[in-house]
Amino acid sequence: MSLINLEQYTEKQNRAISRVLDTLDRLEKRMNIHYSDKRAHERKDFRGIVWISVPDQDYVEEGGVNTIKVWSRSISQSGLSFIYPQQIY
Numbered sequence: 001m002s003l004i005n006l007e008q009y010t011e012k013q014n015r016a017i018s019r020v021l022d023t024l025d026r027l028e029k030r031m032n033i034h035y036s037d038k039r040a041h042e043r044k045d046f047r048g049i050v051w052i053s054v055p056d057q058d059y060v061e062e063g064g065v066n067t068i069k070v071w072s073r074s075i076s077q078s079g080l081s082f083i084y085p086q087q088i089y
Contacts, residue, residue, distance in 0.1 A: 004068070004085075005069050006068075007069070013085045017083050024074070028043075041076040041077040046072065046074060046080070047071070049071060050070060050080070051067055051068070054067075070082045070084050
């Protein structure tokens with residue numbers, strides 16, 4: 001599996017990711033009233049860069065992983081959301 005790090009994004013990808021993050025933040029604010037009581041864990045505002053590790057299909061038996069940096073947002077006890085320009089897994 002060929003994954004790219006944040007530093008390898010094109011300028012166009014960076015602009016698109018910024019727009020997506022801004023849009024998701026706006027939607028989150030609007031929808032929070034409707035869904036906050038339905039969530040198992042409270043979400044916290046967060047936007048930053050995180051490292052994620054993804055199992056490498058070619059080396060699963062040996063425990064191989066790919067580790068990449070991605071933009072992240074919206075964190076809670078049960079997880080976080082992140083933005084990546086390709087399908088990961």
